[in-house]
Amino acid sequence: MKKVLFFIGGLLFVIVALWQCKTKGAATASASDAAEKTYVAPGKYDEFYNFVSGGFNGQVSVYGLPSGRLLKIIPVFSVFPENGYGYSEETKPMLMTSHGFVPWDDQHHISLSLTNGEQDGRWMFANANNTPRVARVDLKNFRTMEIMEIPNSGGNHSSPFITENSEYIVAGTRFSIPMDDQPDVPIETYKQNFRGTASFISVDPQDGRLNLAFQVLLPGVNLDLSRSGKGPSHDWFFFSCYNSERANTLLEVNASQNDKDFIVAVNWKKAEEYAKAGKGVTKKVRYAHNIYDESTHSATTNWKTEAIMLDPKELKDFVYLIPCPKSPHGCDVNPTGEYFVGSGKLAAVIPVFSFAKMQKAIADKNYEGEYDGIPVLKYDAVLHGEVQKPGLGPLHTEFDANGNAYTSFFVSSEIVKWNVESLQVLDRVPTYYSIGHLCVPGGDTKKPWGKYVIAYNKITKDRYLPTGPELAQSAQLYDISGDKMKLLLDFPTVGEPHYANAIPADLIQKNSVKFYKIEENNHPYAAKGEGQAKVTREGNKVHVYMTAIRSHLTPDNIEGVRVGDEVYFHITNLEQDWDVPHGFAIKGATTAEILIMPGETQTLVWKPLKPGVVPFYCTDFCSALHQEMQGYMRVSPAGSNLPLKFSTGAEPTVQ
Numbered sequence: 001m002k003k004v005l006f007f008i009g010g011l012l013f014v015i016v017a018l019w020q021c022k023t024k025g026a027a028t029a030s031a032s033d034a035a036e037k038t039y040v041a042p043g044k045y046d047e048f049y050n051f052v053s054g055g056f057n058g059q060v061s062v063y064g065l066p067s068g069r070l071l072k073i074i075p076v077f078s079v080f081p082e083n084g085y086g087y088s089e090e091t092k093p094m095l096m097t098s099h100g101f102v103p104w105d106d107q108h109h110i111s112l113s114l115t116n117g118e119q120d121g122r123w124m125f126a127n128a129n130n131t132p133r134v135a136r137v138d139l140k141n142f143r144t145m146e147i148m149e150i151p152n153s154g155g156n157h158s159s160p161f162i163t164e165n166s167e168y169i170v171a172g173t174r175f176s177i178p179m180d181d182q183p184d185v186p187i188e189t190y191k192q193n194f195r196g197t198a199s200f201i202s203v204d205p206q207d208g209r210l211n212l213a214f215q216v217l218l219p220g221v222n223l224d225l226s227r228s229g230k231g232p233s234h235d236w237f238f239f240s241c242y243n244s245e246r247a248n249t250l251l252e253v254n255a256s257q258n259d260k261d262f263i264v265a266v267n268w269k270k271a272e273e274y275a276k277a278g279k280g281v282t283k284k285v286r287y288a289h290n291i292y293d294e295s296t297h298s299a300t301t302n303w304k305t306e307a308i309m310l311d312p313k314e315l316k317d318f319v320y321l322i323p324c325p326k327s328p329h330g331c332d333v334n335p336t337g338e339y340f341v342g343s344g345k346l347a348a349v350i351p352v353f354s355f356a357k358m359q360k361a362i363a364d365k366n367y368e369g370e371y372d373g374i375p376v377l378k379y380d381a382v383l384h385g386e387v388q389k390p391g392l393g394p395l396h397t398e399f400d401a402n403g404n405a406y407t408s409f410f411v412s413s414e415i416v417k418w419n420v421e422s423l424q425v426l427d428r429v430p431t432y433y434s435i436g437h438l439c440v441p442g443g444d445t446k447k448p449w450g451k452y453v454i455a456y457n458k459i460t461k462d463r464y465l466p467t468g469p470e471l472a473q474s475a476q477l478y479d480i481s482g483d484k485m486k487l488l489l490d491f492p493t494v495g496e497p498h499y500a501n502a503i504p505a506d507l508i509q510k511n512s513v514k515f516y517k518i519e520e521n522n523h524p525y526a527a528k529g530e531g532q533a534k535v536t537r538e539g540n541k542v543h544v545y546m547t548a549i550r551s552h553l554t555p556d557n558i559e560g561v562r563v564g565d566e567v568y569f570h571i572t573n574l575e576q577d578w579d580v581p582h583g584f585a586i587k588g589a590t591t592a593e594i595l596i597m598p599g600e601t602q603t604l605v606w607k608p609l610k611p612g613v614v615p616f617y618c619t620d621f622c623s624a625l626h627q628e629m630q631g632y633m634r635v636s637p638a639g640s641n642l643p644l645k646f647s648t649g650a651e652p653t654v655q
Helices: 001-023 031-038 187-193 269-277 356-363
Strands: 050-052 061-064 072-073 109-113 118-129 135-138 143-147 154-158 167-175 197-201 210-218 224-230 236-242 260-267 283-295 298-310 318-324 326-332 339-344 349-354 367-371 376-378 384-386 394-399 402-408 414-419 425-430 436-441 454-458 473-477 485-494 500-504 534-538 540-549 552-554 558-564 568-571 582-586 594-596 601-606 613-616 630-636 645-647
Touching: 031 485, 050 109, 061 485, 109 500, 118 500, 143 210, 154 224, 154 601, 167 210, 167 236, 197 224, 197 236, 197 269, 210 269, 236 326, 236 339, 260 269, 260 339, 260 500, 269 298, 283 349, 298 349, 318 339, 318 356, 339 394, 349 356, 349 414, 356 367, 356 376, 356 500, 394 436, 402 436, 436 500, 454 500, 534 558, 540 582, 568 582, 568 594, 582 601, 594 601
Parallel strands: 210 298, 224 326, 318 376, 326 394, 540 568, 558 630
Antiparallel strands: 050 061, 050 500, 061 072, 109 118, 118 135, 135 143, 143 283, 154 167, 167 197, 167 224, 197 210, 224 236, 236 260, 260 318, 283 298, 326 339, 339 349, 349 384, 367 376, 394 402, 402 414, 414 425, 436 454, 454 473, 473 485, 534 540, 540 552, 558 645, 568 601, 582 594, 582 613, 613 630
16 A cells, blocks of 8 residues: 555655646647638548547547548447448448457558658558457548457457568557456466466568567566567567556556566567577467458458467576566657657656667677576667656657658656757647557658658547537647647547547558449349349348339339348449449438449348337438338238339339
8 A cells, every 4th residue: 555655645746846847838820821721612632531530439430621621430449330341241241250240349550551651642541459369441532441359368459560662560468468368367467377468460561461460478567558660670560568567557657667678579470480480489269251252242250279379487588588678658650760759658858769779789698697597688778868847757769851850748748859979958839638559640750751741649628519418539740841840630540549640641642442333243143234223022031122222212012021021231332433432221220221333242130029010211311312212111920921022113023
């Protein structure tokens, strides 16, 4: 108890000290200047797409910059009633895991595909923290195309950060656990039996297809964030970690005892060589790999049963530990690849490490010892220098193209700008309030686009109209084109943004899919014209091959369905025009509606529970006669011998 009280007292002292030294007043652009810089005229486009993690909503949201307008929510790890993701038969497999169907997750971080260390606008990758998964979103259609479960993982937080040519994305465990092949051990044996892993997932350079290439077995620490090297450090990945104490209870105290935790440096090129040479151990596992096929408009689940594990205690010289002030969160690499930054949340400095010095320390074996069989490099041997008195509670750092860094400070609620070479603080601006992460467009790449930094804040008291006990999370846009940062815009966000990427719109916009060609629709239940619409029975399963076009459904009158049947509505949208989706819903459906893109087929399953005539209709306003886009299904009692009949504006067809 004394330790807890001492810790709390120290924390209160830090907070008081913070507010005593905090810079007064916001560096805010004039109203007219801010309005001019954020105004996007009607008919004009934003300059950047801003992809923002959804946190506890499990999705990714897309905003335009500089306007701050919400453009889209991309369903990834959570069911989404707005378009039927996770409810339609075609998308249900996307949420399958070794734990069964998991309709939610905690989505923390995203990463955009790179070529030569620069954003290429092809794919976005997202992590699921709770049930460990990674996803790939195709930026031609803003659709989740692939989700892979991660075995041997207890929380996928340090993910899905990417190498500079999109060779690999990573998935680092937040919660160390016993490995999947020996899961049932006492919790008090944490130090003996709990381990972490860093999973390296290869990305096919042509179609983006994911594959679990190998896993690196690590000590039982908590991996937090990570970044790939660039340029001279291309072959390396850097992970921050906390809980070097390997505590398993009351971590706020017990995982804050050591003055330093670690940055884990992994030579992924050497690890790749070990894996290809067959030097890893093949572990028996079971995990789901879910893939959406654009041709069939359907997802399938593929079960994987093996994972290659590399143990740095057995395979030397590819994993090293670098001491870092306690409880580091961010781990960020500057555009040149020479410097990497650790952000100790409880530290009064920001350490900046030198890759060249790290290489020399490894060559000279300049170690201060080992940790669980892994060499620990001497802090001073790797250190470029420390940023002094930067702020309180540093979390995350991004970079501009002029040699400057921007770090978020949660406790002191501010962004601090500093020079990477000189380590001098150049500017600071308040945020409102308790900033988490931040984003400079391209700020994690070789080519930062600069111009803006966006703060993602946890608390918004006094910023927006009240909405009860819970307020919207907040993003704030700052101009960084000059020497001083200037606040331009507040805009609310959905979910809890943890991290974001921003990319010039023209890298994505030019490749955007407008509709799916109906002749290329290979869905097994597609009706590619109204003449192919029909209703069939297979035992108690009724298949409705339905078409949708402005402004009717075919068929729109159906009889012969019985209580106890399973009715499969296979809806094909016959439109061949941009932005003309059709929706479908039926009274009493216990799932959701579905939203069908032009040229696409999607399926909703409905089980009638009582006799009657039940209406169905289009849910997406599509024309002046949208309200007329409806129909009826007659449900007869179980055991009825009424034949199937269906029609639209003509004599019914009897099956």
